[in-house]
Amino acid sequence: MTDSPLPRIPLDPKEQPILDKLQSIRTELELLKRDRSTYVKSQDVLKLYDQVIEQVIILNEIRESKRLEQNKVDYMLDDCFQLISLAYLTVGKNYEPPAVYSYISTIKRLLDHLKEAMFYSQKDLEALAKNLADCRRYVERGREQYSPHLLTLLEARIDVCEEILADLQLNLSQLTPELTPKWEKLVSLLRSLAGCNARSKFPNDEVDEYNNELVQVQEELKEHGILAYEATGSTEEKLAEMVDKMQLIAANPEPAPAANTLIGTLLRRNLLWVTLIKSKQGRIAPAFQDTYDKLLAIRNKLEKLTLTQAWSLRETDLWDYQRQLDRVDEARVDGNFFDAVGRPAEIYEQRTLLYLLRKSYALIYQLILTSEPVSEALLPIYNQLTTLRKCLKEVKKLGGVSSPRELYPYSMKLNSIDNMRKDGKFMIGDEIPDGQGRVTQLLEECFDLAYELRSDAESDSSADATPQSETPNDTVAA
Known part of the structure; x- marks a missing residue:
């Protein structure tokens, strides 16, 4: 993208x-x-x-x-x-340099949005850092096989992502081990609160529970001398000031902000956001309703894909969602959304739309990361074997089978899949699709599980069939 x-x-x-x-x-x-x-x-x-x-x-x-x-x-x-x-x-x-392009493009979007939103956890950064390192390793591994023009492009994009990541990491560098859990909690609460605006019915009770957790965190932070940063004006003006303040901190990460300042500002932002969303009750200004509906529909479709990915996703389909999101993202000016006549969104609409935008990109990233390194042509076989393995493990977990005959359905299915191979390969027409090793490994694992269950059942049957030996005292004289 x-x-x-x-x-x-x-x-x-x-x-x-x-x-x-x-x-x-x-x-x-x-x-x-x-x-x-x-x-x-x-x-x-x-x-x-x-x-x-x-x-x-x-x-x-x-x-x-x-x-x-x-x-x-x-x-x-x-x-x-x-x-x-x-x-x-x-x-x-999945592990070839051209595939890395989609990983890096999505990571770049996520990093830009984290920097803009100015609240994120250490775990967010650690996960992105690990995936960037994996991307660099895939690029290096393909150096002999792929064009240097592609590799140079990929390396440059990885460098840009790593620079942004370093700034974000520096921003949190003053958090002590004692205060880090408080920061993580506030990040989690603000994300949960932002998600409440995208429900079909505004969850007042749930928001009240989050508010109670915030009050508890606020009391705990007083012990560390941390108070909510004060602002002036209406709730929306105060919240806008909080966002501006945090973005200013992000734009000037050297020196890194003190932990008290960072946490106090985020705490106040949480408290103001609760007040604002309870007053709005999930209502979006009419001028931004179309954009909201579009982003909400994309998020819902992507969430559904995360549940049915193994059976219904063709990864190239993600491009359509990416392009729709890109058009919305790139239409913003200085980070804000504008209506049809050029008026900027208020802070409530701005942050709600940005939450949906970020969430959708995050779901695309999740779908890319969890894509199996198996060709689409082999996915039906791979999915069947995955289901069989899960069933066999569940049978073993529940104590196995009482008779080898109970394993016949599993054995017949495994044998039918095994018989599909030609010279040890799963062929689709004259082509040998990628992912042979992964599918073969899964097939062997299923056979091993079935063999263990059969052996256990046969051992139990033999033990039950062996009569108890007679003792001299039991013998009756003729």
Whole structure:
């Protein structure tokens, strides 16, 4: 996805053929992802990847003296890379450098939003840091196989993400081990409160419970000499001042803010937010209702996908959601949303819409991270084996079976899947899809579980069938 709004710089005539070719490639990629009559094939994705790299090489030669230029070509190039990246996930090539592009693009969005929102936990940063390190490792591992043009692009984007991450980490560096749990609690409460605005019915009782937890935290912080930062004006003005203050801290992380200042400001922001959302009761200003409904619908669809991912998700479908979110995100000015006549949103609408936007990107990131490194063509087999393994483990957990005959349904299914292999490979037509190792490992694990259950059942049956030996005292003389 793009990291900035669509550039308006005039297009160099020399770059027009590149733009036309990239547009043609993007159309092919979109047709590929929409065609549900067949699986996405590795060779089709690799062919289109090679075509994109050819255009990158030509573009770099044209821009040798103007490396920093950004125009419509870059926007189209980003579309192509994003679609190819998601297609790599679809065919099971999750750990290849092209697949890394979608990881990094989404991480960049999340980091920008964390910096803008100015409340996040240490766990958020640790998880993103680990995933960035994994991305760098995948890029390094593909150095011999993939174009240096792609690797340079990926490394540069990873560098940018790591710089933002370092600023965010520095911002929390003054939190002591004793105060860190208080900060984490306040972050969790503010996120939970923000989510209350996106319910079909405003949960007053739940908000009251969160408010009680806030009051408790407030009392605990007094022992550390931390009081809620005071502001003046109406509730909305006070909250806007809190947000501005925290964003100012984020923009100037050196030196890192004192823990008392950081926590006191976030505590006050929580208290003000409770007051504001209870007065609003989930009502969004009519001018921003359409944007709210659009973001809410996207979030709900993505949440549903997280529940049915293994059976219904084609990773390239995420591109449609990304693009819708990008258009909303990039339409903002200085971080705020504007209505049809150019009026900025009030703080309540602004933060509620931003919560839905961030939540949707986070769900996309979760779906990308949990994508199995198995080709779409093998997913039906993989999902069946995953279900079988879960059932067999549950049977074992409940004490096993009383007779080997009870395992017949599992054994028959496992044998039918095993018989699908040709020369030890699961074939789809003449193609050997990616993810063979993962599926084979899962199949062997299921066979091992079934064997253990059968052995235990046979041992129990043998023990029950063995008669007790007679003793001399039991013998009756004739």
